[in-house]
Amino acid sequence: MFGTSGIRGEIGESVTCDLALDVGRALASEGYQNVVVGRDARESGRMLADAATAGLRECGADAIRVGEAATPTVARSVEWRDADAGLVVTASHNPPQDNGLKLWNPSGQAFDEAQRETISARVRDQNFDLASWDDLGEATRWDGATDRHAEALVRAAGSGDRAIVVDAGNGVGGVTADALRNLGHDVQTLNARPDGSFPARPSEPTAENCATLCEVVAATDADLGIAHDGDADRMRAVTATGEFVSGDLLLAAFAREAANPGDRVAVPVDTSLAVADLLETQGVSVERTRVGDVYVAEAATDSGVSFGGEPSGAWIWPDETLCPDGPLAACRLAELVSRRGPLGDLVAEIETYPLRRGSVETERKAEKMERVRERVTSEYDDVDTRDGVRVEVNDGWFLIRASGTEPIVRVTAEARRSRRADALFADARRMVESN
Template identity: 65%
Template sequence: MFGTSGIRGRIGDEVTAELALAVGRAVGSEGYDRVVIGRDVRESGSMLVDAIVAGLCECGSDVLTVGVESTPTIARAVARLKADAGVVVTASHNPETDNGIKLWNPSGKAFGSAQREAIERRVRQDEYELAAWNGVGSRHRRDGVRESHVKTLRKSVSLERSPSVIVDVGNGAGGVTASVLDDLGCRVRTLNGQEDGSFPGRPSEPTAETLETLSTLVEQTNAELGIGHDGDADRMLAVDESGTFVPKDALLALFAREAAGNGDRVAAPVDTSLAVDDALADVGASVTRTQVGDVYVAARTTEADVVFGGEPSGAWIWPEETLCPDGPLAACKLVELVASRGPLSDLVAEIDRYPIRRTSVEVEDKAAVMAEIEDRVTERYDEIDTLDGVRIETADGWFLLRASGTQPLIRVTAEARSESDADALFEDAQTVITESHAAKSEGSNSDG
């Protein structure tokens, strides 16, 4: 039911009001007595919020509703409103047909695996602690959470000057970014600033392709950088002053290098580029790799010497601020960096870029194929990491084989410091999949 990013799927199919009611009941039954809830701009979110609130109240929880806000705004409000948990109804960067539910702790960290499993068990077993008639919870509206977020963000940065910035809100809930940058004295223009859950301006996920209009506008208006958010603004990606999309790993390396010093560690998933390792080595820091998913990155940032965590998808975590990926905070940090260090293109040019190859291979039984893959690479390679899929380190680079969480695919990534080595590793990785898939198919046929 839960993925690493909560519950997410198509409205009327995987995600329904019935499911939302059950999740509300489960959260209330687990003893979360005071719960903050809000949603992104999708219209289906209104009915899901109502269903979750009903389930919470039915099991004795008091509920504080905050309306349509960005995910980091809502996640930060949990502690400020002295609540035990938070619920955000959002499908984040998914298409307009989808919606979802993500649960938050007061620290800003999403519910961990044990918490998710407890909720899922209650839903699957239909096991709830319904309150008596005089013990049902109450519902109250709380305003001012966006203003509180803006105030916190203003304190998190100090600008030596006020760059000109264009913020592509993507018709989502990330208007808080434009508000705080304006308060900081920046010259701010917005793109796709009207909240609309059908995302008419561009698809919700910010990518080099979906941010093309932002890139053009930055180039034509002489803005110093452009910011792009997804539908709930937990992600932030950027374009430089020339309108060039900033590579995701380069952005991770910039943030990591700025946050870390000698002996520090930075949390990043197993598919992160060698460029991040090299950038951190320059300042005496290192990467500690996690499973793919911001919840795993956030968990690692709770360790004492981990000062920053990031995913190339656009999720950035400064643990001293919050354990929630905060796109508006990342935007402010990037503007601060440009204001103090100069053009974003120059900063990006300081980060090494290495050839990386990616593809997906369709398989019939991804779990069985992954098991065969692990057996085969164990025989052939010395440096193997099975934290999330199978990651093989060689003298020339690395490759990663991971099962897709939602499709019958094996994801393939290979990177090296030269084109020829990257091609060779990429070919080796695909050969491992082909051989493993064939072996499993032969085994299944012989069993039959």
């Protein structure tokens, strides 16, 4: 029922009000008696949040409703309101016909695998502890969540005077613009009006989808461009010249700033070698995890891990919260640019290697991955199967793994020479397509 990023799927198919009702019932039945409930801008989120709230109350739990808010706003509100859990109705960067639910702990960490399984089991078995008529839970409204988040962002980042363009992608990331203005920056917004049909651009902040942001930044005196996905857990960036910065370079820049000698940085198995090579020069090591912010967050619970990030745009500072906080990333990047100069110059200092990423569509991910795993383990010696199949060779690596949210198998390859990267990627892709 749960993928790596919670429950996601098409409305009326895999995601229904019945499911949301049952997840609420399951949470309350597991003893989560005070739950913060929020949603992104998708119209279907209204009914799903209502259904989840009904399920919570039916089993005796209280719901604290924050309405339309960024996912990190809801996740961080769990601690602020002394609640037991958070429930966000969102499909994050997925298309508008999708929606979903994601669950949060007071630390800001998403529910881990064991917690997700207990909820799934109750839903599968329809095992709920319904309350008596005189012991139902209550629903209250808290309108201060976004303001509280903005205040936390201002405390967590230094001030500056940069000109910044924020593309909210018609999502719920408006808190970023508010916080940046409060920090002293000159902020212009794009697609700031929340609209869950995402009329301006697809929700995921990729280079292709953020072409307008790149053009606006390049054509103005802006120092920096910021882009979010629909629920603002992700953040990507654009340099003053309109160049969309790769996730690996942004990860390296953040990690270099956050980590001290002897620290570790948590990164997923699909991260570029450039990150490890850069950090090694500072006496910092990388700890590789499964792909998914929940796994990066789990690693970041260790006191020796000072930062965690994913090239997709999820950034975690465990000294602040264990949830990916796109607005926090935006504010800390603005601070970095204010202190150390243009983002383009900062990422130009980082050596990069040829990296290839692609995917193969399939409706039978598990079967295909099993066949690929058998073939790869029989042909290569250095194989890591913690998340898909990752193969280390003497001059590079490749990774084959099933997406946790889409019907595709992702293929990634990197080497120190372009031809070798192409060859590794082609070989890995052929393994997927032929099995």
